[in-house]
Amino acid sequence: MNFDHRKMRSEFPLLASASGLHYLDNAATSQIHQSALDALVRHETTSRANVQRGSYALAEAASAAYEGARQQVAVFLNAASAEEVVFTSGATAALNLAAASLGALMKPGDEVLISLAEHHSNFLPWQQLKARYGINLRLLPVTAEGRLDLAALPDCVSERCRLIAVTHASNVTGAITDVAAIVAAARRVGARVLLDGAQRVQHGPVDVQALGVDFYACSGHKCFAPGGIGVLWGRAELLAAMPPFMTGGGMVAQVNLQEPVFLDPPRRFEAGTPPIAQAVGLGAAVNWMQGLPWEDIHRHERALAVRLLQGLAAIDGLRLLGPVNMEQRLPVLSFAIEGIHPHDLCQVLGDRGVALRGGHHCARPLLEFLGVEGASRASITFYNDESDIDALLTGLAAAIGLLR
């Protein structure tokens, strides 16, 4: 194996300096990698200026760094060009941008299909389109395992469907979406496909062209980069036809008292001063990720997930949410324990240095369908090791003893 998780862990400053921390909340926010932090600090201390405005050397350096980051993200996503990469403040902002801008191009009675497994960020922005444009929101059901129910696609994708917007991987069940089936269903009626990749990007480079989708949204803070930066990728010809979401400086070619002329994408969608250093940090993070031995990493993550699954299976009254087949899911494991509230459980675990997320995970429709009010989620990434899993299992036994 080319992958040494101890060395990897030492490259994350927070983990390297925190003793007794078992960080298993990576689906909420991953830790920042040294290369991303270095790039951010270097930018702020050597190239800090506004972008695309000044004509002095420092401003040119800032613009070059910002555009360089765009190129690095384009490589990570295998976008056809850097111009297809729009920087936003995060996945939520990217999804809101897509919904508002695509919604403005739709007609009353048009349909958007999302799934029951969506994070609220890929639910509420589309739901808003009903009131604003008379657009109907349709829901793809999920199976008992929380996977998108592909058998229901023919019933859910009508001739009026303009867009299918679904998660690439669930933040609750970890279930990975069969994108090919979604794309095929969309193409049959000429609909577009958007993927919410917020969870997926942490687990390696993405190939948007091979996936065959039209839009992809993600956040930097979930892939070892700074917070406050995200991406909406879109096919060039589709972005070119979309109106801006926000207006202001930096996105307009001509302003007069009648009709403004907006710049071409991506700048049309980046009104105001963007999060420049954060973008530079994201560029460094994805550039670093690009060179990692992903097969070995996935083997390591999966072994940890299986170790955890085996431990969880031995706990009385524990229900695991999501697919049992590890090939079908990310190492994101949510579970509910009879008679114990996830907030209490996570509090007791937190006191022992084990960081888990408990609650509804901003996915209330999914939890309701699965018949649980809340769940505790352990999300594993490559810097975790056996000691994290064992601390969680020991902590769970202690917490159950205390709370039951």
Ligand code: PMP
């Ligand atoms: N979609 C999914 C699947 C997520 O897990 C999250 C973050 N929890 C988001 C969207 C929103 O991401 P952000 O909070 O970074 O905007």
